[in-house]
Amino acid sequence: MxxxxxxxxxxxxxxxxxxxxxxxxxxxxxxxxxxxxxxxxxxxxxxxxxxxxxxxxxxxxxxxxxxxxxxxxxxxxxxxxxxxxxxxxxxxxxxxxxxxxxxxxxxxxxxxxxFPDIDMAEYRGIEVEKLRAEISQKDVARELENIRMQNSIVMDKEDGIAARGSVVTTNYVELDYEGRALEQSRRKGFVFTLGKGHPYGLDDQIEGMRVGDMRVLEGSRDAVSVEVSVVAVKVREFPKLDDELARDISEELNSLDDLKKKLREDLEHRAELKIRVRKINKITDKLLEGTRIILPHSMIENDLKHTWQDYVLQSGVTEEVLIEALKNANQSKEGILNKWRKDAIKSIKTRLIYGRLAENEKIVVSDKEVDAELARRGKQQGLDTEEMEKRFGGKQFRDYLRSELLQEQLFDFLLRNSIEKRSQTIEYAELMGE
The missing domain is CATH 3.30.70.1050 (Trigger factor ribosome-binding domain)
Structure with a gap:
């Protein structure tokens, strides 16, 4: 024919x-x-x-x-x-x-x-920084304080007077220049820690107020007046940093020193993961920079379509209601999609590059490896492999695990074939953006 x-x-x-x-x-x-x-x-x-x-x-x-x-x-x-x-x-x-x-x-x-042609950049020999995170006593102390916070008990303050560090519950409303309440600003049951920052910058003025007190205070934000009433004042009672706290946290810990050692190990592990992510991001940026891919319009539009569908689903409302809400906020579906377009293009190109890399290097994930990962995660959840797979989506969950394991193997390959230069030590807090 x-x-x-x-x-x-x-x-x-x-x-x-x-x-x-x-x-x-x-x-x-x-x-x-x-x-x-x-x-x-x-x-x-x-x-x-x-x-x-x-x-x-x-x-x-x-x-x-x-x-x-x-x-x-x-x-x-x-x-x-x-x-x-x-x-x-x-x-x-x-x-x-x-x-x-x-x-x-x-x-x-x-x-x-x-399907677009992919003119791959050289993916061996990409230079990355050789980073080492420095874990200080201050970092460990911060983690200890977080543990104390997580294990603290909040109870009513006996004298009912708001003081620095108190957990204070307030009702408040803005007042106009004639002293009338602006109802749209009214907030009930607002809880904050005094000294950590009230939305209107009222910490100093609330300090010393008692439960039941109501005052008109001058807020730092736009010089507004705010009527504030104190509903409750509580204190947070922290556990002592001792061997008993360590044993309460885990049966595997016998002393405070054991806890400190474990915290340091946890911080080191987090730092290693963060450094790994930084290296992978650097390598990926180099690959994106050097690889030539001309994406078809349909591929970009389909990606944006799926992202929009997820956005609507997460909003918890219908698409029509969401579009109307965007309109009321002087935004639009088209404007949102245009904002996402650059990231969508980068994401698609990254997936295509990884896919071609896996193809070139014959990197695959076997059923046995998926089974092993299922068993590992099942053990963490207290489930056997079959129940784990069934509870989290069956074949779809297996496909997700296969994709995740493939990505990790690709990352391992790229890191093994990268070149570390310019050794640098970085403080843990700076590395983690804290």
Whole structure:
């Protein structure tokens, strides 16, 4: 049927395909459909299957040609793309076609997006910093304070007077210049730690107030007046830093020194993970910079479409309600998508690069490795492998684990083949952005 086909590369990883169907193919498709209609069509005055050919052609000639055209387009497109590398990743769009005439060739052209070419950058020998995190006594002390905070008890303050460090519950409302309450600003049951920063900067003025007190205070924000009433004043009672606290935290710890040692090990592990992420980000940026990929529009739009669907789902409202809320905030769906576009392009290119890298280096994750990861996570959750898989989504969860393990193997490969230079020591707090 397909007498000739021509592929033409277009911009942005698009392809134009022009197909010519031979006259025999056109006639065959037309007469096969005509015979079908002769058997099945019903026209008043004729019995089914007894309609003269010339009558059917006169009555349904144009409808026949339209249907034949559609069938020829579908069949010829499948035939033209068979065993070709240029497989569409978007719905082919009809650009032009000739008029269908019996005894003459039929030609048409379609355009579609194809998987982009990936001109990979060199991924071996990328330079990364050789970082070492310095864990200080101050870092360990901060972790100890966090543990004390997590294990503290909040109880009513006996004298009911707000003091630095007290956990204070307040009601408040802004007042206008005539002393009238601005109801849209009213807040009930606002809890904060005195000295850590009230939204209106009222810590100093609230200090010394008692439960039941109500005052008009001058806020630091836009010089507004705020009516504040103290509902409750509590104190946080912290446990002592001793061996008993360590044993309460874990049966594996016998003393405070054991706890400090474990905390240091935890900090070192977090630092290693953070350094690993920094190196991977550096390598990925280099690969993105050096790899040439021209993304098709459909690939970008599909990614944005899925991101938007997730955004709507997370909002907890319908798409219509969300769009209206954006409109009220002087925003729009189009504006949001445009903000996401740059990140979407980066994300797609990164996935394509990783995919090509895995293909080049034959990096795969076996079922055995997925099973082992399932068993490891199941042990953490107190579940056997089968129950773990079932509870978290079955095959979909296995696919997720396979993807995650593949990514880690890719990262391991890139790090093994990178070059560490410019050794540097960095404080833990700075590394973690604290």
């Amino acid at each position: 397909v007498e000739d086909k021509q592929f033409e590369r277009l911009e942005d990883s698009a392809m134009k395909l022009t197909v010519r169907i031979d006259p025999g193919g056109v006639d065959k498709a037309y007469y096969e459909l005509l015979e079908k209609y002769l058997k099945e069509a019903q026209i008043p005055g004729f019995r089914k299957g007894k309609i003269p050919r010339n009558v059917l052609v006169r009555k349904m000639g144009e409808e026949l040609k339209e249907e034949v055209t559609g069938k020829l387009l579908d069949a010829a497109l499948r035939e033209a793309l068979e065993n070709e590398d240029a497989n569409p990743i978007s719905k082919p769009l009809l650009e032009k076609m000739s008029k269908l005439e019996l005894g003459r060739p039929f030609t048409f052209s379609v355009t579609f997006d194809v």
